Amino acid sequence: MADSWKNPLGMFDVAGKVALITGASGAFGAVAAKALAGAGCKLVLAAGNETALADVAADCQKLGAEVAKVAIRPSDEAACTRLVDVATEKFGALDILVVASGMNKVAKIDALTPGDFEGVMDANVTQSWLLARAATVQMKTQETGGKIVLVSSARGLLGHPAGYTAYCASKAAVDGITKALGCELGEDNITVNAIAPTVFRSPLTAWMFEDDDKAKGFRDGFLARVPKGRLGEPEDLIGPLLFLSSKASDFYTGHILYADGGYTAG
Numbered sequence: 001m002a003d004s005w006k007n008p009l010g011m012f013d014v015a016g017k018v019a020l021i022t023g024a025s026g027a028f029g030a031v032a033a034k035a036l037a038g039a040g041c042k043l044v045l046a047a048g049n050e051t052a053l054a055d056v057a058a059d060c061q062k063l064g065a066e067v068a069k070v071a072i073r074p075s076d077e078a079a080c081t082r083l084v085d086v087a088t089e090k091f092g093a094l095d096i097l098v099v100a101s102g103m104n105k106v107a108k109i110d111a112l113t114p115g116d117f118e119g120v121m122d123a124n125v126t127q128s129w130l131l132a133r134a135a136t137v138q139m140k141t142q143e144t145g146g147k148i149v150l151v152s153s154a155r156g157l158l159g160h161p162a163g164y165t166a167y168c169a170s171k172a173a174v175d176g177i178t179k180a181l182g183c184e185l186g187e188d189n190i191t192v193n194a195i196a197p198t199v200f201r202s203p204l205t206a207w208m209f210e211d212d213d214k215a216k217g218f219r220d221g222f223l224a225r226v227p228k229g230r231l232g233e234p235e236d237l238i239g240p241l242l243f244l245s246s247k248a249s250d251f252y253t254g255h256i257l258y259a260d261g262g263y264t265a266g
Contacts, residue, residue, distance in 0.1 A: 011248040015040030018091040019245070020083055022074050022131060023101030025052035027202030028151055028195075028237065030059075032098045035238045036245065037065035041096065044087045048073040066091070074101055074127045080134040088138060096147045096245045097135040099128045102170075108163045117166045124170035129177055136181075136190060145189025148181070149244045150174050152196040154260050171196070175256050182254020191253040193244045198260035200232030228261030236261075 004011055019036045023029035025047035033045055037060035045060070047053040050071040057069045068090045074080045087094040103123040105116045128150050139146030155164055156171030174194060181192040199205055199222065208215055208231060223229055240257050243249050258264050 012242050012246045013039075014096070014242065014246050016042070017095040017245070018042045018044070018087050018093045019096035019098060020044040020046070020087050020094055020135070021098045021100060022046045022083065022127075023099070023151075024056050024069075025049045026100055027200075027204065027234075028197070029098070029100035030056050031234045031237050032100055032241055033057075033060050034063060035241055036096070036098075037061075037063040037067075039242060040064075042066045042091045044068045044070065044083065044090065046070045046072060046074065046083050047101070074099075074131050077130055077134075080127070080130040083131070084134045084138050093142060093144075094135060094138045094146060095142075095144065096149070097131060098149045098151075098241070098245075099131050100151050101127060102151065104164075104167045106163045106167070109165050112163065112166060117169075120166035120170050121173070124167075125173040125177070128174055132177065132181060132192065136185060136188075139190050140188050145191075147245050147249070148185075148190065148192040149241065150178055150192070150194040152178070152194040152256055154196055154198040154258060154264050156196060156256070157258075157264055178256060179254045186253055191244070191249060193249065193253060193255045193257060195237065195240050195244065196256050196258045196260070196264075197232060197237060198226070198258075198263045200236060200259070201234060205231075225266055226261045226263050227266060230261065232259060232261065 019041045021029055021032050024033045024045035033056050043065050045057050053069050057067045060067050072079050105120050132148050152174045153171040155168045156175045178194040240259050
């Protein structure tokens with residue numbers, strides 16, 4: 001503890017840690033990859049889009065990170081186990097898991113098929129559980145334990161009128177997994193937490209940041225409920241990620257950390 005007083009920022013140091021990030025070519029996954037690369041982590045990056053994955057991996061290498069890229073999705077138990085194996089075979093450990101893979105299907109309930117619903121639940125819930133399970137098996141063998149960071153959403157807490165039944169249900173389930181595993185794995189020195197963003201800038205949401213009438217209409221309605229008065233930027237996710245990935249969060253587990261400018265508080 002004395003060292004912490006002398007260098008409190010050292011509690012956020014993740015240099016040399018091994019991090020596995022799924023969905024690494026997506027909006028949140030790319031932010032996580034580059035943030036942890038810049039912080040000195042060794043990375044295993046996974047995504048189904050091989051071209052986009054290569055681009056993110058190249059960005060991380062430019063930041064000085066050692067990178068192993070795996071062009072697979074965590075679609076089943078074997079794939080999840082394989083991703084953990086890559087981390088241990090390449091770097092000898094798995095310290096951090098960031099599950100940024102997932103999907104959404106926007107449709108009102110009478111237009112949403114059972115297959116659509118099951119697909120969202122599988123991508124967001126089942127695959128998060130399988131990855132956490134595979135990581136747990138490895139992290140329990142390590143004296144240092146590990147950090148599991150899932151990606152939830154403000155929609156895990158709040159509903160949405162525009163056809164989000166599958167997405168809201170899936171993110172509420174991710175919140176439940178986070179809390180249950182936080183309780184279950186505490187004695188194993190493994191923390192399990194989730195970051196829950198609201199709208200932040202990405203290729204899918206770029207239109208919301210434009211100056212046209214459609215974007216302004218959306219922002220006027222949405223920002224009326226955001227105390228910070230703006231939409232999120234990718235940089236807003238870096239601080240929470242580093243906190244939950246580092247020693248600084250050793251006493252925090254089972255938490256849903258809302259990166260939302262106060263949206264869920266009001």
